[in-house]
Amino acid sequence: MACVRALRRTDADIKLIDRRNFHLFQPLLYQVASGGLSPANIAAPLRSIFKRQKNAQVLLGSVETFDTVNQKVILEDQTQVSYDYLLVASGSTHHYFGRDAEWEHLAPGLKTIEDATEIRRRILSAFEKAERTNDPVARAAFLTFVIVGGGPTGVEMAGAICELSRQTMKNEFRDIDPSSARVVLIENSKLVLDRYHESLSIAAAKDLKALGAELWNETRLTEIHSDHVIVSQSGTPKRLDACTVIWAAGVKASVLGKKIAEAINTPECIDRAGRILVDTQCSIASHPRIFVAGDLAAFPTADGKSLPGVAPVAMQQGAYVGNLIANEIRGQRPVKPFRYWDKGNMATIGRSSAVVESGRMRLTGKIAWLAWLFIHILYLARFENRVLVMFQWFWNYVTRNRTARLITGEPNDELHTK
């Protein structure tokens, strides 16, 4: 999107190919998963975004393969789309450390709208099943929620489930006490948010515990089953009965990385995480007209690592590539390499609590939460969504209610058969 926008004043003929017809504002996906917002509140139709940019055409399609010799993208029905310049920015997906087949269905991750509504369905159904059963062991397992991974998504998800069970659901059940639900955050390393400054990690841990979450640090997940997980703490296995497991741990690059490498016949252009190694102009060294941006790109940094897979990197790279192509169309290729401007990191823990770092500034508590609120409203793609989200947040803040708590989908669920 940033690249398409940067090309708006050129006479380029732009095709934006996406599998989905909308842009998703992923940072708020956890709020859909916890029943606070509706999917449409954090999504905007691509067509409506680029309605006025006449040189851009949106095509709903899935890329099957690339033909870099003839400069064509091949879609799922063999439709061919020609290009002079190609930007691939298909992001990343969940990664279960080699156990995808076993764990994917037991522990859904949070990347798509469908993931979010599925997680919402599982969380809400668990409380419903706990209310229905008389077996105390089963009830405890229904009321135990395991979140794997203590990064921003894991922390936000854990905070949201704590609030849901302790505040939103208060007085709503008759046979169970929803506030007795256990929310267990499992993290390999010593601290949650381990890429943040240590003081913020400690503040986040404190706030999470205050909300009722249990932090199991230095804990490795070894097994997931439908009603329990097994973890390893300093080598000692430990069993935890839990029916709901949410994956917020690893991600891997989109499969299109491998397909580009195959197309250009250069297997060494992908790194171990499946990302494409790009040069300082975000292009593939051997193919200067093929660009890769965002989570799919491994962009080298000075310290020999690569830029993190976060939205600001993707947006800045997209705009950079757009400007570079615009310049080339005008007859000049800029030599200035891409520079990432790191505006900082933030994560919210719950009502009135967040952590923010930007440069040397570090905020925690209410002021960080207000900063988080402001930034997220600002980045939401469309004005209407901003008002809708603000109103719902205000309402949820005052009433502690969450109105988007719908159990939908999954027609093969035993309860919804006709």
Place this chain on the structure above:
Amino acid sequence: MACVRALRRTDADIKLIDRRNFHLFQPLLYQVASGGLSPANIAAPLRSIFKRQKNAQVLLGSVETFDTVNQKVILEDQTQVSYDYLLVASGSTHHYFGRDAEWEHLAPGLKTIEDATEIRRRILSAFEKAERTNDPVARAAFLTFVIVGGGPTGVEMAGAICELSRQTMKNEFRDIDPSSARVVLIENSKLVLDRYHESLSIAAAKDLKALGAELWNETRLTEIHSDHVIVSQSGTPKRLDACTVIWAAGVKASVLGKKIAEAINTPECIDRAGRILVDTQCSIASHPRIFVAGDLAAFPTADGKSLPGVAPVAMQQGAYVGNLIANEIRGQRPVKPFRYWDKGNMATIGRSSAVVESGRMRLTGKIAWLAWLFIHILYLARFENRVLVMFQWFWNYVTRNRTARLITGEPNDELHTK
């Protein structure tokens, strides 16, 4: 819900069993199907509605069968729920005139949230596929939408698709003109809205045509295929190429009707439409403590017919049964039979156009639309939803945009495979 509420001041022990965890405001479902509103805007969690009514417990469950001898309801996992009084109000579902198996997947109806998002997916995907294809025949079929049934749902759905294609999608495509989409409303009888006063049917037809819909009256649908339908007009078959067919024709009673009849061993208590014949107190004559209300009940009227399957009948019957039980608990059964207070009918055709009849009053055009708007906002279950819906309507009215246009679900769709 009306029955549970009517029992709020009694010391009854109430179990509200539903397959879904939310109450759905069905009259606005067509707006979800056409991308104007989000599912959560027209749904409210049952638990949150009855949070403060301590004598009521919500149970998420599906009724498997009834044991009327031992006064128990058996749920899907064999859980038994005992009762002294039983009210069954499980409504109706689509009815394809004996061709359910063939037609259900080709022409989804509009009863549940999942139906609405599926119809939304089909409508939006059809435009996307039309933009992608170069074949003029396929393109025309993608851009033809058939709505079967000219009742309120069919009229509202046809109006919404016309507005979507003519107003919302304006300028959003590059290779097709979405306003060239054909919206064909197929109706058996001579007029749309044939249960309304003739002047209103004529007004509705005029407004629908002005929006761009084609009305095929006195037309019978005989076949549905994935890319065309066959209709019969005065006995002459006619083929129409269309990839999207929406069912707004017949409904049949919920399967629980048959299950009650089996439980009480009285097959003659159900009518041809599968509804339970009730007496003037909404109970089954032979079983005065079993009540049936809403679409599942065939309540006799003075002219030998039965009350229509509309929401006001269900709500009034529910409240009546609740009051009757409350009276019995207090030791007196009222002899006053149930009387339906018909407040009238209304249907909206589109932006600024509706038809309303109440008693001898009949309204059309803008004033009817304002009345429709007011009543629907009034009946929306929760305050927050009212504000959200009002705001979105206002916004959609001004911008002619619809922001909830998400193609979601259907993981087996060729475009969404990973």
